Amino acid sequence: MRRAPRRKTRAKKDFPVAEIRRFLEPGPIVLVSSAWRRETNIMTMGWHTVMEFTPSLVGCVISSGNHSFEMIRRSKECVINIPTVDLAEIVVRIGNSSGRDTDKFSAFGLTPVPAAAVGAPLIAECHANLECRLADARLVERYNFFVFEVVKAHAATTPRYPRTIHYRGDGVFMLSGSNTSRYRRLFRPGML
Amino acid sequence: MRRAPRRKTRAKKDFPVAEIRRFLEPGPIVLVSSAWRRETNIMTMGWHTVMEFTPSLVGCVISSGNHSFEMIRRSKECVINIPTVDLAEIVVRIGNSSGRDTDKFSAFGLTPVPAAAVGAPLIAECHANLECRLADARLVERYNFFVFEVVKAHAATTPRYPRTIHYRGDGVFMLSGSNTSRYRRLFRPGML
Numbered sequence: 001m002r003r004a005p006r007r008k009t010r011a012k013k014d015f016p017v018a019e020i021r022r023f024l025e026p027g028p029i030v031l032v033s034s035a036w037r038r039e040t041n042i043m044t045m046g047w048h049t050v051m052e053f054t055p056s057l058v059g060c061v062i063s064s065g066n067h068s069f070e071m072i073r074r075s076k077e078c079v080i081n082i083p084t085v086d087l088a089e090i091v092v093r094i095g096n097s098s099g100r101d102t103d104k105f106s107a108f109g110l111t112p113v114p115a116a117a118v119g120a121p122l123i124a125e126c127h128a129n130l131e132c133r134l135a136d137a138r139l140v141e142r143y144n145f146f147v148f149e150v151v152k153a154h155a156a157t158t159p160r161y162p163r164t165i166h167y168r169g170d171g172v173f174m175l176s177g178s179n180t181s182r183y184r185r186l187f188r189p190g191m192l
Numbered sequence: 193m194r195r196a197p198r199r200k201t202r203a204k205k206d207f208p209v210a211e212i213r214r215f216l217e218p219g220p221i222v223l224v225s226s227a228w229r230r231e232t233n234i235m236t237m238g239w240h241t242v243m244e245f246t247p248s249l250v251g252c253v254i255s256s257g258n259h260s261f262e263m264i265r266r267s268k269e270c271v272i273n274i275p276t277v278d279l280a281e282i283v284v285r286i287g288n289s290s291g292r293d294t295d296k297f298s299a300f301g302l303t304p305v306p307a308a309a310v311g312a313p314l315i316a317e318c319h320a321n322l323e324c325r326l327a328d329a330r331l332v333e334r335y336n337f338f339v340f341e342v343v344k345a346h347a348a349t350t351p352r353y354p355r356t357i358h359y360r361g362d363g364v365f366m367l368s369g370s371n372t373s374r375y376r377r378l379f380r381p382g383m384l
Contacts, residue, residue, distance in 0.1 A: 027219010177369025
């Protein structure tokens with residue numbers, strides 16, 4: 001496999017876990033990093049949703065066909081990383097290779113950084129990193145659906161609105177477009 | 193409440209339920225329509241995820257504080273409608289009013305169209321309409337999380353990639369940007 005060029009890492013600050021909707025609710029494709037015993041892995045994930053502000057809950061589908069599935073089920077932890085458009089090719093290559101035969105951090109030139117609260121590594125090149133602990137596994141067997149609590153979050157301070165990658169299926173990506181607060185005045189207090 | 197101007201309705205064709213990721217996976221805000229006894233309602237929803245292709249499953253959070261919650265829990269049905277940017281103001285106004293005191297179809301000038309498989313109405317002005325039946329209520333009590341099966345789907349044939357609205361929280365919306373299939377060649381067959 002061609003070795004990918006090393007990308008820019010991002011300096012991060014702590015980010016409030018109750019506000020991670022800012023990154024996830026617009027629906028970007030994400031990279032999920034995991035660790036189990038001496039192994040690390042990364043998978044690409046598009047099926048996720050915010051579920052609660054406090055505790056900060058995220059639900060997502062991790063197919064049992066993925067090498068990451070057992071690593072996350074056993075370690076009960078992962079990191080959800082938000083990549084931006086400069087990582088689009090790597091995101092696709094990660095989704096089209098398997099941790100069974102590939103060390104993805106090494107193969108794709110990504111930098112693992114120790115997390116604060118979980119064993120899985122952060123991906124330094126991503127805009128934000130959400131450290132997650134498994135909160136509810138009741139729907140794992142039937143739907144491969146994991147409910148995670150985000151226990152610690154890190155985010156780059158610039159750009160304010162990162163250019164994210166959104167998957168439409170069939171090899172087509174939508175890139176996030178312009179941002180507007182022109183409708184903000186229409187919100188009732190408490191509904192923002 | 194100011195009566196909104198009537199918007200353009202969209203002619204629709206049947207759309208394969210196994211391919212509704214095309215609309216939902218990029219993460220747009222959606223409008224959920226429901227019916228219970230003689231009442232209809234519409235709510236704005238941002239917390240949803242595709243869960244399976246076949247059966248076509250969608251998971252979503254419908255807060256118990258919403259008037260729609262009991263209507264959907266009792267009828268076990270809803271329609272997930274995909275609005276485009278021309279409906280942004282209406283989407284916000286719908287999210288900031290309640291079916292307890294507002295007939296939202298009438299108040300916002302939206303056109304209810306009978307669905308094929310469920311009792312909830314389609315919203316004619318939206319780009320696509322996904323008719324849903326409740327498939328799993330196990331996480332409703334704890335997380336307000338509903339798993340629906342999409343039993344019938346309708347979509348406008350143009351534009352190919354509708355300009356959708358994605359919520360970032362705090363009154364800020366991201367509008368969907370450009371679309372690219374430049375990475376399609378990197379996908380393994382079966383991974384598209």
